[in-house]
Amino acid sequence: MGTKGKGDKNDPVELDRLVHEPARLHILAYLSVVSRADFVFLLSRTGMTWGNLSSHMSKLEDAGYIEVQKEIKDKRSHTMLSLTNKGRSAFDAYRSAMLALLGR
Amino acid sequence: MSIDMREIERKVFMVYNEDGLVDIALGFVFLGWGVLLVVGPPFLITLLGPIALGIWYFGKRLIAAPRVGLIEPGEKMADRNRNLAVALLFLGALAFVGILIGVLGGSSALEEYALGLVGLVVAGGVCVLAYLLQANRLYAYATLLFLAFTGGAALAERITAVDAFLVSIIVAGALIMVSGLVVLARFLRRYPLPVEEA
Numbered sequence: 001m002g003t004k005g006k007g008d009k010n011d012p013v014e015l016d017r018l019v020h021e022p023a024r025l026h027i028l029a030y031l032s033v034v035s036r037a038d039f040v041f042l043l044s045r046t047g048m049t050w051g052n053l054s055s056h057m058s059k060l061e062d063a064g065y066i067e068v069q070k071e072i073k074d075k076r077s078h079t080m081l082s083l084t085n086k087g088r089s090a091f092d093a094y095r096s097a098m099l100a101l102l103g104r
Numbered sequence: 105m106s107i108d109m110r111e112i113e114r115k116v117f118m119v120y121n122e123d124g125l126v127d128i129a130l131g132f133v134f135l136g137w138g139v140l141l142v143v144g145p146p147f148l149i150t151l152l153g154p155i156a157l158g159i160w161y162f163g164k165r166l167i168a169a170p171r172v173g174l175i176e177p178g179e180k181m182a183d184r185n186r187n188l189a190v191a192l193l194f195l196g197a198l199a200f201v202g203i204l205i206g207v208l209g210g211s212s213a214l215e216e217y218a219l220g221l222v223g224l225v226v227a228g229g230v231c232v233l234a235y236l237l238q239a240n241r242l243y244a245y246a247t248l249l250f251l252a253f254t255g256g257a258a259l260a261e262r263i264t265a266v267d268a269f270l271v272s273i274i275v276a277g278a279l280i281m282v283s284g285l286v287v288l289a290r291f292l293r294r295y296p297l298p299v300e301e302a
Contacts, residue, residue: 029109029112030112030116032109032112033109033112033113033116033178033180033181034116034175034176034177034178034181035175035176035177035182036175036176037173037174037175037176038173038175039173040169040170040171040172040173040174040298041172041173041174042173043173043298044119044171044295045115045119045172045173050298050299080176095109
């Protein structure tokens with residue numbers, strides 16, 4: 001994970017496999033239209049389980065695609081997530097590659 | 105897997121309008137307005153706006169946010185929210201004028217055309233809200249309020265036993281509030297509180 005897919009010899013586009021995974025694509029897509037969102041927002045929008053979302057979040061954070069900020073709100077830990085510039089570029093590149101692949 | 109960004113943006117925006125809190129607050133204002141003009145005291149009408157805002161604010165904070173989470177809007181969404189704030193201020197000003205007319209003039213003294221005009225302006229304001237929130241059910245509320253204002257005024261000329269105008273406003277407010285409660289119940293069923301895994 002986290003590496004660019006080599007693809008087939010005849011494949012005209014190269015897809016970032018870290019972004020290509022549907023669950024992570026969902027996370028990046030939602031984060032791309034907001035400035036920041038919390039963990040519960042992504043849970044409710046993606047329908048993932050707590051553990052599953054945490055696991056995908058960690059992979060995206062390790063790749064530098066998202067930034068995770070732990071805050072204290074109403075005396076409780078509150079996790080906010082945002083897309084980094086690197087993550088936004090990767091997501092935009094993925095979208096362009098998919099559009100090119102689909103010939104649009 | 106959709107990467108239609110407009111659809112994603114719409115979904116993000118819409119989730120915050122699925123809780124029915126705007127409906128409940130709107131219905132509360134008209135229901136309260138009608139009831140207070142019947143049973144009094146009329147000066148309590150000035151509290152309706154702040155109470156409705158409180159219902160909306162604390163509902164968002166205590167009911168909606170723990171279920172669907174919080175976001176800080178992106179640029180486009182922030183623009184839309186700004187437009188929404190302007191529309192709400194406009195609606196507030198309209199409500200204030202309507203209340204002044206009601207309190208100072210007394211409903212029975214109002215001219216039929218004046219009530220129709222107020223109904224048209226109120227319905228127009230609710231339509232603006234419906235457009236900005238992309239909530240089609242609010243168009244139905246706008247129609248209902250327009251009918252309540254114009255129909256109520258027409259009935260008031262024929263029925264003298266009760267203030268038909270105020271009754272029609274009370275019924276419209278109650279219907280909007282009940283509709284909002286149904287939307288809220290659906291929201292609570294659709295978005296249960298997330299359970300943190302051990």
